[in-house]
Amino acid sequence: MYKLLDKDTIEMEIVPYIPLPKRGFAPTAPLYEIVNAILYKLKTGVQWEYLPSSSLFSQKVLSWQLVYLHYRIWCR
Template sequence: MVWTPFTRELHCRKGLRYASDLTDKEWLLIEPHMPSQPKRGRRRKTDLRTVINAVFYQLQTGCQWAFLPKDFPPSSTVHYYFKRFSCDGTLKRAHEALY
């Protein structure tokens, strides 16, 4: 890819907490692939965008789950969603949508 002023602006990650965080445009691409609120039982309180940002942070940095920064949900919650999304294909669909 040639870096032109247009492509630099398109791929700019300024203003994000971490370079691995999703931009609003990227989130709009993968949001339809995220599971909806459960119809029965307790409603989800965890924001899935924050969970995905935490998963991407862990995958990008290679840090241990326990060393995720404190501004993400608890590491046990993020790890639960990582395992769930890996098994049910959500991460694969999100990757294909972003690709």
């Protein structure tokens, strides 16, 4: 499984521009993994339900619902 961008590139060039939540809970997963999953989905066109969660993520396996929730929030 290939990665679109490496962890350092995502953390240094993309994550600082993501707005932090004003209310609610902070994300339990690292933001670079959520961004990596969104970029993978946009690049390949795979459906949200079929994100390869076990091969994309290194620390904590994310559900597609969590990735989609962050995508919807960031698109607003």
